[in-house]
Amino acid sequence: MAITVKLIHKSGESLVGFVIRLASSNGLLSVRDLITNSKLTRFSMAKISKRDSLWFSNLLKRDFVFESDIPLLKNNRFFKSWRLTQPKVCFKCLQETGVLQDKWQHMHCLKCDIHDSSFITACPTCKTPLQWEVELLEGRCTNKECEQLLVDKNSNIPTLSSMEIDDCVLLNRILETQGNCFTQQPVYCDIQDINQVLSSNYQVLNNKVLFYDQVIKPIIKNSKCLYAYPSNIKLFSLKFLIQHLNKAWPILSWLADYFKKEKQVPSIFESYPEHWMRMQDIEEVLKFSREDVNQLYRKSLFKSKRDQYFIKGCTVIEISSLFYTLLGNSTKNRHNYQSYLKIHNKIKAYHTPIFAIIEAMISGELLYHYSSKHTLLESLFFDEQELIEFSKNWLLAHTSTSIGLDDFVSIFDVGESNIDALNKSLLLPDKTKLYRLSKLKRIALPNQLHRLIYKN
Numbered sequence: 001m002a003i004t005v006k007l008i009h010k011s012g013e014s015l016v017g018f019v020i021r022l023a024s025s026n027g028l029l030s031v032r033d034l035i036t037n038s039k040l041t042r043f044s045m046a047k048i049s050k051r052d053s054l055w056f057s058n059l060l061k062r063d064f065v066f067e068s069d070i071p072l073l074k075n076n077r078f079f080k081s082w083r084l085t086q087p088k089v090c091f092k093c094l095q096e097t098g099v100l101q102d103k104w105q106h107m108h109c110l111k112c113d114i115h116d117s118s119f120i121t122a123c124p125t126c127k128t129p130l131q132w133e134v135e136l137l138e139g140r141c142t143n144k145e146c147e148q149l150l151v152d153k154n155s156n157i158p159t160l161s162s163m164e165i166d167d168c169v170l171l172n173r174i175l176e177t178q179g180n181c182f183t184q185q186p187v188y189c190d191i192q193d194i195n196q197v198l199s200s201n202y203q204v205l206n207n208k209v210l211f212y213d214q215v216i217k218p219i220i221k222n223s224k225c226l227y228a229y230p231s232n233i234k235l236f237s238l239k240f241l242i243q244h245l246n247k248a249w250p251i252l253s254w255l256a257d258y259f260k261k262e263k264q265v266p267s268i269f270e271s272y273p274e275h276w277m278r279m280q281d282i283e284e285v286l287k288f289s290r291e292d293v294n295q296l297y298r299k300s301l302f303k304s305k306r307d308q309y310f311i312k313g314c315t316v317i318e319i320s321s322l323f324y325t326l327l328g329n330s331t332k333n334r335h336n337y338q339s340y341l342k343i344h345n346k347i348k349a350y351h352t353p354i355f356a357i358i359e360a361m362i363s364g365e366l367l368y369h370y371s372s373k374h375t376l377l378e379s380l381f382f383d384e385q386e387l388i389e390f391s392k393n394w395l396l397a398h399t400s401t402s403i404g405l406d407d408f409v410s411i412f413d414v415g416e417s418n419i420d421a422l423n424k425s426l427l428l429p430d431k432t433k434l435y436r437l438s439k440l441k442r443i444a445l446p447n448q449l450h451r452l453i454y455k456n
């Protein structure tokens, strides 16, 4: 069809939002008069495809480039992209600007940074999920029977970390699909009312009785969805796990009771040990690298049991000795101690891995306080100067270190034009010479560079 009014794409605007504005500017009452339903769904999903961009260029009579802010998470276990397919909006922004922002569709993004109010995916008045329709541009409900201006309703959405949001969404899939959710990894997330999903599943995750009745029991009974077995602690917030590491892990005692009563137990559950964590969860939740895990494993802070090392194709590792040891060597919290996360940015440049810091903590070389109340890295408190001094010395004592390209660029503020200058000033031997940034995957960064920068 011929389009009379052509528009300019606004900064941060989502593709589907742009299409809706285009439809509205051309006097169309529904965006479906401009494009078909199926195409609309595809637009709400991702970056524009080659074919769509040609279609757009033709339609708008100019070159059209659309870049999404939302990264595609190809390695995500549950979804390939954390983008909701249904509209999630700040109605205040819409009422002020009429522009649908692309970043709003990210599942981890729950609040508008301008208005500090929660995003909504359903009309607070009539409870109908919002659709991609022209009424959105004015901040109105898209249900033709309602069409009310979207308003503030006090919602009880807890403040959630990204990890907790993932847990809630995972749980939603487990419950909705009755444990059959991992046969196929969906590309996009089609939750209709995200706030409702978050608040109800957060309740289940944090209530022992609900969790046992709704998650553990059905899993044991049906032997479905092994990923949701309680030793997959990714299901819990780590805060919850660590608090319970000091006590009997309640779910395990429930399980023990359950096993006593039920004779028919699938064999995989029989020898399931205590505080196990899957390798990829250790990386994701504790933020350890493979190298960190290997080193800590060598120091017996992580353990594995023969024959049980691999369970259902996953490497699982026993982690409680790390936490017990940290707790055992912890000193009193001093007033000058600061959270590791706060200091982390300052020591990042020294590229001292966390395993080295943990070894020093346990050998008594570094004093620290371990509060065991939060996730691991949030729970560690240090004297800032002492930690920086340690990191500096660690770096200088090791012959070379390897640094990721992203870190390298952000720490040293390197652009393409600096590469030549760096090569010259560092007198690097040919094989360690830095090449064009775009071609580098990892850089073996010689100590020379660090020495140069941190010699004072």
Ligand SMILES: [Zn+2]
Residues within 6 Å of the ligand: 090, 091, 092, 093, 094, 112, 113, 114, 115, 116
């Ligand atoms: Zn806003």
Ligand SMILES: [Zn+2]
Residues within 6 Å of the ligand: 123, 124, 125, 126, 127, 128, 141, 142, 143, 146, 147, 148
């Ligand atoms: Zn409504």
